Amino acid sequence: MFAYIVRRAVIGVALLIVMSLVTFILFFSGAFDPARNACGKVCSPAQIEQTSKALGYDKPILTQWGSFLAGIVVGRDYPLDKKVREENPDLVTHCAAPCLGYSMVNTDTVNNVLKSAIPISVSIALVAFVFWIIGGLLFGIIAAMTKGSFLDRGIVGLSLIFYAFPTFVVGSLLLRFVAIKWQIFALPVYVPLTQSPGLWFTNLILPAVTLALFYMAAYARMSRAFIIEASTEDYVRTAKAKGVKKVPLMFKHTLRAALTPLVTMAGLDLAILLGGAIITEDVFGFHGLGLLAVTSNSRQDLPTIVGIVLLLSTFVIIANIVVDILYAYIDPRVRLD
Amino acid sequence: MSTEQSRSYLTVRDLVVHFPTSDGVVKATDGLSYEVSRGKTLGIVGESGSGKSVSSSAILGLHRGTNAQVSGEILLDGVDLLTISDEEMRRKRGKDVAMIFQDPLSAMHPYYSVGNQIAEAYRVHNNVSRRAARARAIEMLDRVGIPQPSRRVDDYPHQFSGGMRQRAMIAMSLINDPGLLIADEPTTALDVTVQAQILDLLQDLQREFNSAIIIITHDLGVVAEMADDVLVMYGGRAVEYGPTAEILVRPEMPYTWGLLSSVPDVTGDVDAKLIPIPGNPPSLLHPPSGCAFHPRCTHRDKVPGNLCFTEMPELLPVADGRNHTKRCHLANPDEVYAVEVLPAIAPDLAEEQR
Numbered sequence: 001m002f003a004y005i006v007r008r009a010v011i012g013v014a015l016l017i018v019m020s021l022v023t024f025i026l027f028f029s030g031a032f033d034p035a036r037n038a039c040g041k042v043c044s045p046a047q048i049e050q051t052s053k054a055l056g057y058d059k060p061i062l063t064q065w066g067s068f069l070a071g072i073v074v075g076r077d078y079p080l081d082k083k084v085r086e087e088n089p090d091l092v093t094h095c096a097a098p099c100l101g102y103s104m105v106n107t108d109t110v111n112n113v114l115k116s117a118i119p120i121s122v123s124i125a126l127v128a129f130v131f132w133i134i135g136g137l138l139f140g141i142i143a144a145m146t147k148g149s150f151l152d153r154g155i156v157g158l159s160l161i162f163y164a165f166p167t168f169v170v171g172s173l174l175l176r177f178v179a180i181k182w183q184i185f186a187l188p189v190y191v192p193l194t195q196s197p198g199l200w201f202t203n204l205i206l207p208a209v210t211l212a213l214f215y216m217a218a219y220a221r222m223s224r225a226f227i228i229e230a231s232t233e234d235y236v237r238t239a240k241a242k243g244v245k246k247v248p249l250m251f252k253h254t255l256r257a258a259l260t261p262l263v264t265m266a267g268l269d270l271a272i273l274l275g276g277a278i279i280t281e282d283v284f285g286f287h288g289l290g291l292l293a294v295t296s297n298s299r300q301d302l303p304t305i306v307g308i309v310l311l312l313s314t315f316v317i318i319a320n321i322v323v324d325i326l327y328a329y330i331d332p333r334v335r336l337d
Numbered sequence: 338m339s340t341e342q343s344r345s346y347l348t349v350r351d352l353v354v355h356f357p358t359s360d361g362v363v364k365a366t367d368g369l370s371y372e373v374s375r376g377k378t379l380g381i382v383g384e385s386g387s388g389k390s391v392s393s394s395a396i397l398g399l400h401r402g403t404n405a406q407v408s409g410e411i412l413l414d415g416v417d418l419l420t421i422s423d424e425e426m427r428r429k430r431g432k433d434v435a436m437i438f439q440d441p442l443s444a445m446h447p448y449y450s451v452g453n454q455i456a457e458a459y460r461v462h463n464n465v466s467r468r469a470a471r472a473r474a475i476e477m478l479d480r481v482g483i484p485q486p487s488r489r490v491d492d493y494p495h496q497f498s499g500g501m502r503q504r505a506m507i508a509m510s511l512i513n514d515p516g517l518l519i520a521d522e523p524t525t526a527l528d529v530t531v532q533a534q535i536l537d538l539l540q541d542l543q544r545e546f547n548s549a550i551i552i553i554t555h556d557l558g559v560v561a562e563m564a565d566d567v568l569v570m571y572g573g574r575a576v577e578y579g580p581t582a583e584i585l586v587r588p589e590m591p592y593t594w595g596l597l598s599s600v601p602d603v604t605g606d607v608d609a610k611l612i613p614i615p616g617n618p619p620s621l622l623h624p625p626s627g628c629a630f631h632p633r634c635t636h637r638d639k640v641p642g643n644l645c646f647t648e649m650p651e652l653l654p655v656a657d658g659r660n661h662t663k664r665c666h667l668a669n670p671d672e673v674y675a676v677e678v679l680p681a682i683a684p685d686l687a688e689e690q691r
Contacts (some may be wrong), residue, residue: 077339234440237444238509257448333493
């Protein structure tokens with residue numbers, strides 16, 4: 001088990017290194033000059049050259065990549081040129097390991113830029129995840145147990161509606177009515193968990209619900225389908241033939257089998273959401289990773305984009321490992337070695 | 338059918354199981370009647386889709402909650418299982434009537450240990466602690482011949498061999514000492530050597546628990562080994578019914594002849610022919626007119642007036658009043674069998690009788 005995790009982690013790190021090279025090449029050998037871009041709209045050629053030196057854009061691409069990787073391990077000091085640092089000691093910015101680069105657009109290290117966005121995205125994703133798993137499973141089970149009934153048709157129909165509706169419509173409607181017109185909730189503003197857990201949660205309800213409704217609809221339909229499929233399994237018939245009651249039959253025998261594919265999907269969906277929910281963040285004005293990715297893209301803030309890509313990849317890789325471990329825990333036939 | 342037992346434990350009368358579909362009604366079982374006494378075994382024989390499994394699932398009430406239409410009478414120890422409530426039926430499942438399924442790998446839950454599943458069968462019907470149920474499960478595993486049962490009880494089904502899994506299934510079904518055990522092709526998925534062991538085990542346990550057994554199979558060898566009575570099913574109906582010795586020695590229905598002709602006999606005459614039944618099992622949605630077997634029957638022209646095509650034969654006692662019923666229009670089945678069928682499938686046997 002431990003050896004398995006170590007091996008998967010090593011593969012994951014190798015994957016991340018490859019990912020970093022690919023994104024690095026994609027961005028830094030693009031059509032435009034990153035130094036000019038980082039410098040700003042009105043820059044003299046001398047200023048551009050200075051920026052290029054400060055950020056290391058004057059070096060060959062592989063050298064840049066190498067020092068980027070080194071920075072992740074040991075950290076970096078900006079400006080990168082040693083002479084410039086010695087001449088202007090008050091300009092020096094230290095970027096501690098794991099250093100993901102320096103964003104000239106934000107005049108801050110990428111780490112600091114991400115640091116303010118990560119908790120927002122993670123909070124929305126986690127609260128939404130709890131909502132959608134509980135709601136999705138609950139409605140899926142109810143629909144499967146009453147298959148073909150009015151209730152089942154209602155759940156399936158409603159989930160289709162919520163699945164089809166764009167997130168920005170649902171979000172805007174919730175904001176317009178629940179928050180503004182009926183004032184059930186205050187206008188959501190992100191409050192850090194460390195500041196006030198209560199406010200953190202109440203402010204997250206609307207964005208999380210917006211996000212959760214879409215996933216809840218998908219998961220209700222999927223869990224319904226998986227449960228109905230599992231209930232035709234021979235071993236469920238065996239349990240029924242033993243005289244097992246209806247509720248344990250559903251939860252102990254049927255649901256356990258239906259859960260396996262759901263765990264995989266839930267893990268990966270959560271990982272992707274941790275990297276930001278662009279539309280939801282935009283509707284509610286939460287400056288999380290999704291919104292950051294969009295603004296960095298439009299401002300051509302290349303270092304920040306590289307940082308976000310690597311962070312998201314890390315989430316997905318970790319989620320994959322966690323899902324595989326959970327799999328082995330759920331299904332005794334799966335062995336991790 | 339066994340006359341020495343005064344009252345049969347299970348009596349099925351005129352059982353009908355129909356499945357309405359958008360294309361019409363699938364008549365999986367129609368007008369089926371039979372009985373089994375405690376300590377006796379009934380073999381139900383037929384091809385796939387002849388309705389043998391469907392009719393047995395009806396005894397366990399497994400069609401409840403589906404759109405199946407079930408009617409007739411299923412008297413288990415005097416109680417009609419078709420009239421009791423769902424909860425009463427649930428209480429009988431696994432306690433008064435238990436079932437063993439064909440493929441023990443798919444019939445056992447892959448995520449729970451064998452012991453857990455056996456103990457569950459006990460705890461459903463007995464208010465005992467987990468430990469007591471586990472001890473009982475180990476006891477049953479030991480009884481069905483699993484070596485080192487206290488260690489194997491925590492294994493998962495995939496860690497058992499096919500034969501051991503079927504033994505575990507038997508342990509699970511017998512843990513509550515049911516009066517009736519339905520074994521649905523219990524040896525089909527197993528090696529021949531293991532098949533024989535499982536059949537031996539079932540017979541041993543039957544003597545010990547004095548239960549009635551219904552064994553569903555397409556293997557006449559299993560019937561010859563196990564059954565006291567045989568019910569041959571075709572197209573959802575009984576076509577021949579009687580004591581095993583009688584049916585296997587003096588069959589009177591061409592479908593039964595066909596089944597016998599399809600069984601290879603390793604010790605038999607090398608001149609013996611293996612004659613398969615031509616054609617396919619009938620559609621239960623649009624059954625053939627007249628006798629359901631007539632499209633595949635090689636003897637239908639011996640019946641005058643195209644009766645086989647137009648009229649379904651009744652299930653009637655055979656001519657000389659033996660304890661044996663058949664559904665066939667043939668006037669002289671014994672003669673046809675002796676002259677045409679037996680010489681082809683068992684020349685040595687035909688020689689003896691001559």
